[in-house]
Amino acid sequence: MARLVHASDRALLVVFDDAITVAAGNDVRVLYEWLLNDPPAAIVDLHPAYATLLIRYDPLRCDPDALAREIEHRVGSLSVRPVRNGQLFEIPVRYGGSHGPDLAEVARATGLREDEVVAAHAGCVYDVRFVGFSPGFPYLAGLPERLHTPRRGAPRSHVPAGSVAIAGAQAGIYPVRSPGGWNVIGQTDFILFDSTRGSPATLAPGDRVRFLVAGIGS
């Protein structure tokens, strides 16, 4: 059962589940799209994540308790709402070598050969659960279980833009240079964020991603 908490004096957090489940992810997406297309007054920002939706509002322009009741009402009526059909994006990746400095470590940790890691990573379709962390960074679900590996012991202070990375059950791509602790296994030129567009992030919750092997090594 979903619960609603005051995350601060200017934000509500809808928690659909404490675990990362497909059902919670779908509920987040449906509520997010509903609030995006038909926002109650005073909503400033929405941030969907794995199992939660953070709703930031202007406390000078609304009664937080009335807003909470409105959100609760919508949470109770999600089953009748439509869901947007996502698009499939194919993203070419140069794996390993200087493009993927952690490919060898992932191979070692999983007991696979490097080309087997690449084949597994590029051999499935991922769901975009949400975008967050840094501009355009997609959190992807669907990483094959045999590729689940812990984060790097020490995060890097600078992960280059375009780095294709995995951590635990998660997969993602760093769209801009940023700090990061995920294992970088490849590199892509695919544009994930463009501030000149109305919708700056290329990917959105509900889209799907397939990685294409553009090269291995060097």
Add this chain to the structure above:
Amino acid sequence: MSALCVMAPGFLTTVQDLGRPGHAAAGVSASGAADPVALRIGNRLVGNGDEDAGLELTMVGGSFHFEADGVFALAGADTGARLGDRDVAPWRPCKAQAGETLVCGALRGVARAYLCVRGGVAVPLVFGSASTHLLTGLGGFEGRALRAGDRLLLGSPGKGATFDRAVDPSAIPGYRPGEPFRATEGPQASWFAPEAQAVFYDTRWRVAEACDRMGIRLSGPSIRPVEPRELATEGVLSGAIQVPPGGLPIVLFVEHQTTGGYPKIANVIAADLARLGGLRPRDTIRFEAISVSAARALLRAQEEAIDALFF
């Protein structure tokens, strides 16, 4: 268009307005002035709108040359500024003549000051905002901190009149120096035992050297959840106080990453956010628990007090 030329940039000077909320779902945090109360008052002193862009000075000011006659105000820290042979106090509108240079020194008391010029600083807007997001190079002047030789165009003045006197912001609720930072319960407050929460609220925390627009790290005793638990990554906002496994809290600030996976014990209230922008390494601070409704009342009182300065 008239312009302001950067002769010396100071320690870290950026173009900021009130930020660009509304893009968290694209992974973009709002950015904006670290001390929006100072920016808004500075803007009102020169007859600008609250949302106009000014320059955010950090720790050490800079020198700025007026190409044409202009009206400006400094707000926030006293920078010991001089215009020609005149001293320039903060919180009052001043006239500059074409060819004059405003020289700002080391900031006193708090970490940030704002230079607001009548007409505002004109840079291309990114998602409706002039704010610089330093980490990602978004917005502001070429997405970066200002350098010597940068020439900032000024907008045309709006209908608002320049204010006729100095203001004293020291009585604004939430803006009084030295007060504790009021905080509401964070979404994972219950992960921490009452003893750990008592330590959090009783400690005089020291602001660590790692204190910037992304976040403010604190040093003091370690606080830990009752048991180690995994938090599914969720959206976060400025003012959230997250506790990583090491136990030392981090207050997320205006350029925070939009999601986080650490438990949040508390959240600094809206009325006290501007004062976070004043914090410097080695300052000591304390937190005080408050309810959501009391926090909202404080924010209303703060807005009324800001308006009352300009009656």
